[in-house]
Amino acid sequence: GAGVSQTPSNKVTEKGKYVELRCDPISGHTALYWYRQSLGQGPEFLIYFQGTGAADDSGLPNDRFFAVRPEGSVSTLKIQRTERGDSAMYLCASSRRGGYGYTFGSGTRLTVV
Amino acid sequence: AQTVTQSQPEMSVQEAETVTLSCTYDTSESDYYLFWYKQPPSRQMILVIRQEAYKQQNATENRFSVNFQKAAKSFSLKISDSQLGDAAMYFCAYRSMEYGNKLVFGAGTILRVKS
Numbered sequence: 001g002a003g004v005s006q007t008p009s010n011k012v013t014e015k016g017k018y019v020e021l022r023c024d025p026i027s028g029h030t031a032l033y034w035y036r037q038s039l040g041q042g043p044e045f046l047i048y049f050q051g052t053g054a055a056d057d058s059g060l061p062n063d064r065f066f067a068v069r070p071e072g073s074v075s076t077l078k079i080q081r082t083e084r085g086d087s088a089m090y091l092c093a094s095s096r097r098g099g100y101g102y103t104f105g106s107g108t109r110l111t112v113v
Numbered sequence: 114a115q116t117v118t119q120s121q122p123e124m125s126v127q128e129a130e131t132v133t134l135s136c137t138y139d140t141s142e143s144d145y146y147l148f149w150y151k152q153p154p155s156r157q158m159i160l161v162i163r164q165e166a167y168k169q170q171n172a173t174e175n176r177f178s179v180n181f182q183k184a185a186k187s188f189s190l191k192i193s194d195s196q197l198g199d200a201a202m203y204f205c206a207y208r209s210m211e212y213g214n215k216l217v218f219g220a221g222t223i224l225r226v227k228s
Contacts, residue, residue: 031214042117042204042218043158056213091158102216104158
């Protein structure tokens with residue numbers, strides 16, 4: 001696509017529920033990144049994919065968070081047993097391999113009530 | 114680990130005037146990239162300008178320019194002839210050239226433009 005698409009744009013879920021956030025990167029971009037942005041803060045790195053594999057998942061806060069990119073294109077960030085502290089904006093970005101110019105999506109705002 | 118500090122939570126500028134946003138960073142690396150991103154209320158992060166650490170010349174993009182002081186680990190953004198559309202949250206970010214691809218962001222500066 002022309003840009004990075006993230007769906008849904010907003011998600012409200014109850015504490016304890018499971019959620020999936022989707023990111024569709026720019027066509028041809030092999031690198032994909034997930035960041036989490038709390039209110040009034042800068043984005044924090046979660047995970048980076050190069051192709052289908054997670055090249056760096058050091059930012060995932062705990063084992064309730066998991067991300068996949070099975071065909072090297074669309075990625076899904078999965079959060080189990082959601083907690084109120086998971087409420088944040090989740091941003092996805094993509095880039096060409098070796099490129100330093102990221103294109104960000106508009107994010108998914110997750111609210112856990 | 115690298116850190117990025119933006120010491121100005123909020124700045125204001127009159128339309129058509131010039132404003133400078135500050136950023137300092139900490140790293141032991143010699144080669145890296147620095148970026149300024151803009152995040153308007155629409156939420157999408159937009160790249161404003163980037164600087165490669167090995168380049169001594171300061172980057173410029175139209176009304177946006179940087180003052181890169183490598184020894185001081187300082188990377189400020191100057192916006193000239195400010196426009197109402199410049200109002201947004203601005204983030205400074207660091208990326209290692211050698212170790213990984215992730216960006217390390219500062220906490221951001223809210224820029225308000227007065228008409």
